[in-house]
Amino acid sequence: MTDKKGDTTASSTTSNSKNTPKKANLLDHHSIKHLLDESVTEIVTGKGFIEDVRMSNIRLLMGSVIIIIALFAQFYNKKFPENRNFLIGCIVLYILFNGILQLIIHTKEKNAILFTHPPAESFSSTGLVVSSKLPRFSDMYTLTIASADPDSISAKPQVEFTKSVTQWFTKDGVLVEGLFWKDVEGLVNEYTRESKKSK
Template identity: 75%
Template sequence: MATKGQKKANLLDHHSIKHILDESASEVITGRGYVEDVKLSNIRLLLGSVIIVIALFAQFYKKKFPENRDFLLACIALYVVFNLVLQLIIYTKEKNAILFTYPLTGSFTSTGLVVSSKLPRFSDMYTLTIESADPKSVSANEPVHLTKSVTQWFTKDGVLVEGLFWKEVEALIAQYTKEPKKSK
């Protein structure tokens, strides 16, 4: 039985498991001092709002159908274009990302983190990846990955054993932030 502070997942639903693990990973990373960068989310919300406004204009335009044909065609074209832009942003920029961050305050790196995760359908292998928000930057480190079975972190009742999972995520952050060895 899960108490109020525990996170419980439906073990038969991989979306539920992934959601709890993603939420916990985000908590660990923001708890380490990283501030979430919500620019991309705000852009997506703005594009979604524009798409809704276009649909509302098309629906409630004052003239009836034969007279508003050109206006409706323009609204349909704009609707399709803005939806394509939104999907392009999601496909190219967001991918499997669960968290974008700014660089740590006072650090020498000039890039934040992109934290992404995967939990394939019908699989128990959860992959958490931490990489630089700008991989071409001089201060970008190599991406690090953690792949383990979700059975390592959940009880048979579906309660997340946060201490075990948090240690794994903190070790992954430490692995990412360590200085690369200099060759002589």
């Protein structure tokens, strides 16, 4: 009997967490964009696209290397000026790896919020890059879906929409998920339709 009650409590907790409205601070540009971007990721992965975490792993690896270099420079067991050459080497490596990390972010990621593999049942050999923009002091949110490999033979034309965030939020900052999901799913469907037309 206790087990059944436990199961009921667990399932009700899960359903409550799913039914909890998503809320953003409407005065905070980053809060709005973060909430919308998270929802986009849920919608796209819910359509069968599997997230490609390679770029995130590369950034984490580079960030870890930068931290290790800084720690070595801080806790090296010789005092200045004996450790002068070692510190110079650490500074050069720190700048080098930071530069590489910024180059990756600037050239590969840009405004991307999600990289995906192609769906399992798809004949396409390329996944998606989903990007978003919400300029500061603007209410216009731009969502773009493009091919992860533009040079691929199966790459398709990118699709995008630009809409005011006021269409998706109540005055209290609660996201009206039905409206937002409809718009994002429409864009994903437009991209997949483009893919079918191009075949």
